Amino acid sequence: MPHRIVHMLRAARGGGRRPVMLAIAGDSAAGKTTLTRGLVRCLGADRMTAVCVDDYHRYDRAERAGKPFTALHPDCNHIEIMEQHLQLLSLGEPVLKPVYDHSTGRLVRPELVRPRDFVIVEGLLPLHTAMARACFDITVYLDPPEDLRHSWKIDRDCSRRGYTEQQVRAELTRREPESAAFVRPQRRWADIVVRFAPVPGRPGPLSAELLLRPTIDHPELAPVIAEAARHQRDTALHLRLHRDTDGRPVDALHVHGYVGSDESSIVKNALWDRLADRPGLSAEALGKVGDAGTSDPLAITQLLLLYHLLEARQTGEVRALA
Amino acid sequence: MPHRIVHMLRAARGGGRRPVMLAIAGDSAAGKTTLTRGLVRCLGADRMTAVCVDDYHRYDRAERAGKPFTALHPDCNHIEIMEQHLQLLSLGEPVLKPVYDHSTGRLVRPELVRPRDFVIVEGLLPLHTAMARACFDITVYLDPPEDLRHSWKIDRDCSRRGYTEQQVRAELTRREPESAAFVRPQRRWADIVVRFAPVPGRPGPLSAELLLRPTIDHPELAPVIAEAARHQRDTALHLRLHRDTDGRPVDALHVHGYVGSDESSIVKNALWDRLADRPGLSAEALGKVGDAGTSDPLAITQLLLLYHLLEARQTGEVRALA
Numbered sequence: 178m179p180h181r182i183v184h185m186l187r188a189a190r191g192g193g194r195r196p197v198m199l200a201i202a203g204d205s206a207a208g209k210t211t212l213t214r215g216l217v218r219c220l221g222a223d224r225m226t227a228v229c230v231d232d233y234h235r236y237d238r239a240e241r242a243g244k245p246f247t248a249l250h251p252d253c254n255h256i257e258i259m260e261q262h263l264q265l266l267s268l269g270e271p272v273l274k275p276v277y278d279h280s281t282g283r284l285v286r287p288e289l290v291r292p293r294d295f296v297i298v299e300g301l302l303p304l305h306t307a308m309a310r311a312c313f314d315i316t317v318y319l320d321p322p323e324d325l326r327h328s329w330k331i332d333r334d335c336s337r338r339g340y341t342e343q344q345v346r347a348e349l350t351r352r353e354p355e356s357a358a359f360v361r362p363q364r365r366w367a368d369i370v371v372r373f374a375p376v377p378g379r380p381g382p383l384s385a386e387l388l389l390r391p392t393i394d395h396p397e398l399a400p401v402i403a404e405a406a407r408h409q410r411d412t413a414l415h416l417r418l419h420r421d422t423d424g425r426p427v428d429a430l431h432v433h434g435y436v437g438s439d440e441s442s443i444v445k446n447a448l449w450d451r452l453a454d455r456p457g458l459s460a461e462a463l464g465k466v467g468d469a470g471t472s473d474p475l476a477i478t479q480l481l482l483l484y485h486l487l488e489a490r491q492t493g494e495v496r497a498l499a
Numbered sequence: 500m501p502h503r504i505v506h507m508l509r510a511a512r513g514g515g516r517r518p519v520m521l522a523i524a525g526d527s528a529a530g531k532t533t534l535t536r537g538l539v540r541c542l543g544a545d546r547m548t549a550v551c552v553d554d555y556h557r558y559d560r561a562e563r564a565g566k567p568f569t570a571l572h573p574d575c576n577h578i579e580i581m582e583q584h585l586q587l588l589s590l591g592e593p594v595l596k597p598v599y600d601h602s603t604g605r606l607v608r609p610e611l612v613r614p615r616d617f618v619i620v621e622g623l624l625p626l627h628t629a630m631a632r633a634c635f636d637i638t639v640y641l642d643p644p645e646d647l648r649h650s651w652k653i654d655r656d657c658s659r660r661g662y663t664e665q666q667v668r669a670e671l672t673r674r675e676p677e678s679a680a681f682v683r684p685q686r687r688w689a690d691i692v693v694r695f696a697p698v699p700g701r702p703g704p705l706s707a708e709l710l711l712r713p714t715i716d717h718p719e720l721a722p723v724i725a726e727a728a729r730h731q732r733d734t735a736l737h738l739r740l741h742r743d744t745d746g747r748p749v750d751a752l753h754v755h756g757y758v759g760s761d762e763s764s765i766v767k768n769a770l771w772d773r774l775a776d777r778p779g780l781s782a783e784a785l786g787k788v789g790d791a792g793t794s795d796p797l798a799i800t801q802l803l804l805l806y807h808l809l810e811a812r813q814t815g816e817v818r819a820l821a
Binding site for chain 2: 235237255257258261265270271272273275283284285286287289
């Protein structure tokens with residue numbers, strides 16, 4: 178099982194010398210870039226490398242037009258090269274990463290990527306194979322309700338990629354079988370499943386539900402929740418034991434978007450105080466949505482991921498062999 | 500010493516599963532492509548992968564114009580990525596190789612290269628580092644007299660790359676310090692140094708001098724030479740013990756271009772009979788120069804390299820740790 182060799186090599190390198198690897202998987206327009214951007218800005222670009230594995234397209238847009246699958250299909254991507262590059266990055270080695278230009282739909286000159294202390298890998302299929310999964314310390318799957326994701330994709334592709342709403346809807350329909358077959362199954366491999374969604378009957382900003390699987394050690398959240406509860410009735414945070422759709426037990430952390438910013442701040446500050454290596458971090462970068470908006474549930478999600486990144490960096494621990 | 504790890508990994512893979520790796524190093528227009536092309540055609544493209552490491556340029560032509568070095572300088576190339584890709588190919592893994600378009604001087608879409616049974620790696624700097632050298636079973640350096648190489652480069656660059664003779668001569672002058680510093684020192688790492696040159700006072704086709712270093716086991720040539728000598732006075736082949744410019748002992752094999760094709764054929768047939776795995780080979784592909792010319796010394800050089808490729812494939816032996 179070659180992926181075990183990667184686990185062992187990474188463990189042998191020790192915590193101080195190998196990068197901490199975070200995967201953020203999810204379908205098109207699920208919010209990967211928004212989540213990633215705040216983490217990069219908070220930790221600083223000099224400590225953080227962000228890689229999008231959608232650059233590993235095997236075909237450009239013109240070539241894909243004649244193929245029986247969409248860009249979501251593993252056969253449409255250099256999966257074995259993606260695996261190889263993830264292994265190299267996870268061992269601290271640089272790679273010459275391919276580059277797909279979304280504005281022209283063409284594959285262009287590759288770029289040198291040298292892993293810094295932290296590497297975020299986001300994209301459609303970063304958790305598709307056991308070898309790829311073996312390269313990560315922390316794995317996240319973004320799982321918004323499909324109707325919300327569709328509206329996000331229509332907004333983005335119409336405003337920034339020059340498509341009409343009708344074209345985007347047709348593409349979503351065309352992609353649906355491959356989303357179901359290849360993208361969504363990655364949810365089961367995530368340490369944290371993040372779902373931004375409105376809460377029925379509660380208007381206002383989106384809330385977040387975070388499924389925290391016992392595959393990694395999460396921070397002790399009970400004291401945070403207790404602290405928040407001392408200050409108000411309607412707390413920003415709830416933690417509930419939950420049985421996942423596959424029957425496995427998980428903690429479900431509810432981060433409410435409808436509470437006031439004062440209440441959210443108590444939770445944010447408490448999580449901030451638990452970060453292993455705060456000096457040099459930029460708290461203002463967290464929770465930014467688009468050019469102007471902010472979201473406390475997003476900020477709290479990012480703080481939880483920062484906690485895991487900094488813990489992994491400090492302890493140098495590799496996740497349990499799985 | 501990481502290059503020892505590559506030696507060990509390659510040895511552990513065994514002969515049947517890892518590709519046989521041949522390096523052909525040499526300066527611009529030294530004859531690398533001519534030598535390579537005949538080997539690829541003889542073995543067949545389905546068994547042979549050819550890679551040019553000059554594709555690992557860090558800068559395109561426009562960017563190089565502002566740099567204090569030429570394309571020959573290691574700093575002008577992704578040497579660490581070249582090393583990484585050579586390691587991967589030598590272990591049988593595919594790579595996504597960068598591509599430099601000589602006609603436009605631009606870096607373009609990379610291409611997937613999957614190593615077949617034999618991998619020929621040619622270019623300016625394939626033997627520049629210990630790590631790169633560790634990846635090869637057989638190493639060749641092409642060492643024509645500089646005046647001959649200059650005339651080859653002028654012919655090629657004027658007829659096929661759109662330069663004037665004056666431009667090519669200026670570029671040769673500009674490159675000379677880096678040729679001396681980085682390209683020519685690779686000669687000492689070659690198992691075989693090939694020098695195509697005219698013999699003074701002997702008109703006609705070029706002869707070849709092949710320095711055969713005892714770093715690999717060469718075929719027994721004495722019987723071949725004896726067989727040729729039985730048939731004529733002016734044999735196509737001479738083998739002489741020789742002290743190299745650095746004082747190290749080598750065998751110098753002289754392959755004369757001025758003897759008739761009948762005599763050369765005796766040598767070619769004798770070498771052909773010694774090949775480990777002849778079925779499927781195409782002998783007609785050997786010795787081709789340009790579109791129409793042929794050279795028996797070139798054919799004999801290619802046969803010697805074929806001998807080493809097929810022996811390495813059959814025995815699975817990795818060269819001595821050096």
